[in-house]
Structures are given as C-alpha cells and as structure tokens.
Amino acid sequence: MDELEEYSQSIESKWQQAYFELAKVIEQNIPEGFVLxxxxxxxxxxxxxxxxxxxxxxxxxxxxxxxxLAAQKNHLSLYHMGLIGNKDLLNWFHEEYKKQVPTKLNMGKSCIRFSNPKHIPYSLIGELVRKISVEEWIKSYVTFSKNTKRR
Incomplete structure (x- = not known):
C-alpha cells in the first residue's frame, strides 16, 4: 500500500464522504501537468x-x-498555494464564496478550512482549481519568491 492509500484509509469516518468528494472535484479539475x-x-x-x-x-x-487536501480532527483543509500573492484570485474567491456559502469563510494565507461538510462549495472549489495552469503557477511562484526576498 502506498502513502496516498494509507492516508485515505486513516481519515476519520465523519470526514470521509466530504474528503473523498472534495478530492474527486480537485482531481477532475486540476490542470494538466500537476502530479499527485x-x-x-x-x-x-x-x-x-x-x-x-x-x-x-x-x-x-x-x-x-x-x-x-488534509483531513484534520475538526475540519478539512484545502491548501491552495496559488492564492498567496494573487490578489485578483483571492478577491474573486472571497466574493464567490460569500455568494454561495451561508457560513463565514474560515481561511488563512493559503488554507481554506471546512468545518461543516454540508457547506463545502464543491463547484466553486472546482472552478478555483481550474483557474491556474502549471505554467501560470510557476511564473507566479517565481515572481512572488523574488518579491519576498527583497524585503
């Protein structure tokens, strides 16, 4: 059994359905070139x-x-590194989240936390995942890295 299988088998039962649905949405929408x-x-x-x-x-x-994507004790965590340093994408996500989800967004710099499986906006996450290609992510990462080194 590989590490990915071990991880998926270790997820608490209360998170399994939402975790696997979210993982499926990501897999179906991730641009070509990224590897799990x-x-x-x-x-x-x-x-x-x-x-x-x-x-x-x-x-x-x-x-x-x-x-x-991680299953924590009290929530699911979706880490989207492309949100860091991309104000347009971050603003878009905040606005769309408000329109689609009745609960307040629980988010850190790149970590979106879902504590209620009933309020996971699967289609919005799919759209978010599709928004950045491998090439765009590399370019954004390189630019962000250079800008943070200057500080």
Missing part, C-alpha cells in the same frame, strides 16, 4: 521536478506544491 503525491504528510498536487527543477524554496529535491 504525498508532501508534508498530505496528498498534494505538485509541479514535478522535471517541469520545475529549481524545486520549492530552491530545494532541488522537493517539487513545488500547488494544492493539498
């Missing part, structure tokens, strides 16, 4: 090193993460 693997202890779509050999944080052994 375990990274930081959770399933993560990454830019493979063959595509971006510089790696994450200039670690040539670590692929650039894009989207991760």
């Amino acid at each position: 693997k375990m990274q930081y202890g959770m399933p993560t779509y990454v830019v493979p090193l063959e595509t971006f050999p510089e790696g994450y944080l200039n670690r040539t052994y670590e692929p650039l993460p894009f989207i991760s």
